[in-house]
Amino acid sequence: MIEIENVRKSFGPLEVLKGIDLTVKKGEVLTIIGGSGSGKSTLLTCINGLEPIDSGRIRVDGTEVHARGTDLNKLRRKLGIVFQQWNAFPHLTVIENVMLAPRKVLGIGKAEAAAIAEKQLSHVGLGDKLDVYPSRLSGGQQQRMAIARALAMSPGYMLFDEVTSALDPQLVGEVLDTLRMLASEGMTMICVTHEMKFAREVSDRVAFFSKGVMAEIGTPQQIFDAPLNAETAAFVKLTQD
Amino acid sequence: MFETALTFQDMMFLAQGAVQTLLVTAIAVVLGTALGIIFGVFRFQVGPWWAAPLTFVLDVFRSIPLLIQLVLANAFLGMVLKLKLSGFTVACGVLTLYTAAYCAEIVRGAIGAVPSTTRRAARSLGMSWRQDMAYIVLPLATRVALPSWIGLALGVMKDSALVYIVQVTELLKSTQILITRLQEPLLLLIICGAFYFVISFPIARFGGYLEKRWSND
Numbered sequence: 253m254i255e256i257e258n259v260r261k262s263f264g265p266l267e268v269l270k271g272i273d274l275t276v277k278k279g280e281v282l283t284i285i286g287g288s289g290s291g292k293s294t295l296l297t298c299i300n301g302l303e304p305i306d307s308g309r310i311r312v313d314g315t316e317v318h319a320r321g322t323d324l325n326k327l328r329r330k331l332g333i334v335f336q337q338w339n340a341f342p343h344l345t346v347i348e349n350v351m352l353a354p355r356k357v358l359g360i361g362k363a364e365a366a367a368i369a370e371k372q373l374s375h376v377g378l379g380d381k382l383d384v385y386p387s388r389l390s391g392g393q394q395q396r397m398a399i400a401r402a403l404a405m406s407p408g409y410m411l412f413d414e415v416t417s418a419l420d421p422q423l424v425g426e427v428l429d430t431l432r433m434l435a436s437e438g439m440t441m442i443c444v445t446h447e448m449k450f451a452r453e454v455s456d457r458v459a460f461f462s463k464g465v466m467a468e469i470g471t472p473q474q475i476f477d478a479p480l481n482a483e484t485a486a487f488v489k490l491t492q493d
Numbered sequence: 494m495f496e497t498a499l500t501f502q503d504m505m506f507l508a509q510g511a512v513q514t515l516l517v518t519a520i521a522v523v524l525g526t527a528l529g530i531i532f533g534v535f536r537f538q539v540g541p542w543w544a545a546p547l548t549f550v551l552d553v554f555r556s557i558p559l560l561i562q563l564v565l566a567n568a569f570l571g572m573v574l575k576l577k578l579s580g581f582t583v584a585c586g587v588l589t590l591y592t593a594a595y596c597a598e599i600v601r602g603a604i605g606a607v608p609s610t611t612r613r614a615a616r617s618l619g620m621s622w623r624q625d626m627a628y629i630v631l632p633l634a635t636r637v638a639l640p641s642w643i644g645l646a647l648g649v650m651k652d653s654a655l656v657y658i659v660q661v662t663e664l665l666k667s668t669q670i671l672i673t674r675l676q677e678p679l680l681l682l683i684i685c686g687a688f689y690f691v692i693s694f695p696i697a698r699f700g701g702y703l704e705k706r707w708s709n710d
Contacts, residue, residue, distance in 0.1 A: 300617055328619040339614035343632045343707075352628060353618035398614070405618060 253277055254299060254442070259308035261294060268294045270464040271308070276442060278408075282433045282444045283451040285475075288488065290443045293336075295461075296411045299442070300324075300331040307318035329357065333411040334403030336418050338394040338449050340386030346373065347382040350401045358405065363487065365404075368486060372400040376430050392423030396430055403434075412436065412443040452476050460484045499680070503671055510667025511688045517663060518579070518650040521588035526651070528589065529596020534626075536597060537604045554594035559570055560655045562587050567659045584656035592649050597643065603638035604630055636707050643700035647693050649707070 254276040261269040268291040276282050284292040297303040299310055301317045301324040310317040315327060341349050350369035354360045360368070373379055376396040379387075386394055395415055402410060412431065416424045428450050435441060435454040445451055451458055451472065458475040460468045460483070468481040476492075481483040500666045532551065536544040554562065566587045578586075607630050615625040657666035668685040672678045 274706075302613060302617060325616075325619050325621050328617055331617075333617045335610065335614065337610050339608075339611050341611065341615070341629055341633075343636070353620060356624050356628060357619040401618065 253311075253313060255309075255311040256295070256299070257309040257311075258311060259295070259298060260306045261291075261298060261303065262306055268464050269298070269305075274459065274466060274469070276409075276440065279438050280442050280456045281439075281441045281443070281454050282457050282459060283445055283455040284459045285445065285448065285451055285462055285487070285491075286467075288334055289463075290461040291464040292461045293413050296333065296413050296442065296444055299411060300328050300333055302333075315415045325357070326406070329405050330408045331411060332405060332407035332409065333413065334395070334398050334402055334415050338391070338398040338418075340389075340394050340397060345383050345385055346378060346389070346397055349397060350404045353401070354404050368404050369400070370401045373397070375403070375433075377426070379465055390423060391419045392426045393422075395419065399427075399430055399434075409440045409442070412441065414444050414446065415492050416445070416447060446491070448476070448488070460487060461485065462487070488489040499671075499675060499677070500707045503675070504530070504684075506671065507664065507667050507684065507688065510664040511692070513581075513661055513663040514650065514653055514665075514689075515692060517584050517588060517653045517656055517661065518646075520585045521592045521649055521653070522646050524585075524589040525592025526596050528593035530600050532593060532597035533600025533604065536601045550597055551594040551597055554590050555598075559587070559591055559652050559656060562591065563655060563658050580656070580659035583659045584661045586651075588649060588653060588656065591652070594647065595645050598643045599638050600634070602641075603634035606637045607633045636704075639700060639703060639707075643697060646696060650692065651689065 254274075256272055256274040259269050259272045260267065268289075270291075273281075273293075284295070286292050293366060298305050298411060299312070299317065299392065300493065301322070305318050312327060317324070317327060325326060341352065344352065347366065347369045350372060351362075351365040354365040354368055355362065370379070370382060373382060376399055378393060378396055378400065381389065381397075386397065389397065399415075415431070416427050419427065419490060424447070428447060431443065431450070432454055433439070443451070443454075453472075455472050457469055458472050459466050459477075460475060460481070462483050468479060468484045470480075474480070475484060476488055479488055495694070532547060536547065563584065567580070567583050570578055570583060575687055611633070612629060615629045616622075619626070653663060654665040656663055657669075662670070664685060668681050672681050675681065
């Protein structure tokens with residue numbers, strides 16, 4: 253379970269998170285929507301401790317992320333994150349990209365790590381690309397590789413930060429299909445996305461962020477068909493035209 | 494001794510000079526690169542403010558002509574500190590710091606060229622700073638740094654000719670000694686140049702080979 257309590261975060265004079273309260277249960281798929289600058293991506297990087305917070309508390313399975321003495325390297329094994337930019341390690345082949353963290357962070361042997369990597373890569377449809385370098389892959393393939401790389405650590409949670417935003421339109425589908433598959437397998441996911449149709453389909457709950465505040469959270473039906481908040485209504489209307 | 498034609502002994506004398514050149518260069522490049530990596534990582538890691546004193550010292554070594562550095566270092570170590578060091582030791586020491594000063598800049602730039610998003614991806618997989626450095630930053634930065642580093646190594650080899658000033662008879666000094674006796678400056682300088690070329694060429698080619706090998710990924 254991820255528990256977020258009254259989290260505030262500023263970059264210089266700009267307050268990007270103004271007291272967020274949110275709980276994500278095991279097995280839940282939560283999507284976060286909202287305009288750019290609403291703080292949704294920042295929240296994800298705060299959850300895995302890549303960004304410090306100014307006040308409040310984030311707990312992952314009871315461990316407080318920003319507490320002094322929390323071993324972030326250990327905590328991050330539980331939290332897979334995939335970014336908008338896929339960030340392949342360009343000097344490693346596809347399978348080596350996926351094997352690296354299991355080997356070095358978890359200390360898994362080479363053969364076993366290769367087996368894990370092969371399984372995850374086949375899972376995201378890259379079983380035939382194991383030994384090529386990432387530069388030979390399309391953006392969609394690289395993004396799926398990044399997903400496999402995160403999954404190879406067997407995380408309890410997956411965080412997706414606008415994973416389709418940097419892709420050519422014709423490549424968005426294959427990545428969303430991968431996310432749908434993960435959701436259907438029961439993975440706990442927080443997806444920051446601009447893909448409204450996808451959000452409606454896969455989410456258990458949808459949260460709408462606006463100017464650093466969670467303006468509304470509810471079922472996809474509530475958010476997309478009968479929003480209670482005027483800003484949510486305006487945003488949904490704008491993005492569905 | 495009073496021959497005026499180039500003899501086998503003369504060629505051996507030149508070869509000995511070449512060995513001195515190679516030794517001084519190898520020591521300076523190996524130690525200077527190791528120090529340069531430490532200084533470069535330090536400068537990148539602590540930021541410009543905290544690194545300012547180190548940056549200043551390195552700038553001194555980069556901006557004062559090597560010849561002057563050698564003379565001053567020799568005088569300081571011998572006359573002020575009263576250390577009895579051989580010219581060879583002084584030459585290696587000064588050339589090492591000179592190499593380190595340039596190498597630190599190359600390293601700092603190369604680390605900066607590794608995208609922060611790539612490093613973030615590594616850290617988000619649970620890798621520690623050390624693991625990120627070892628498995629992501631080092632290999633990627635090496636690719637960026639290699640051409641400049643090869644240039645530095647070749648430059649240091651040629652600059653090492655200046656260590657004659659602290660009584661190290663390296664290749665160029667050996668050549669000059671022979672010129673004085675044989676009065677054949679052009680021939681001897683051609684031979685000397687050929688020696689330098691034979692040493693440099695494989696290093697340059699090896700660098701080219703590595704660049705090509707790494708360019709497929």
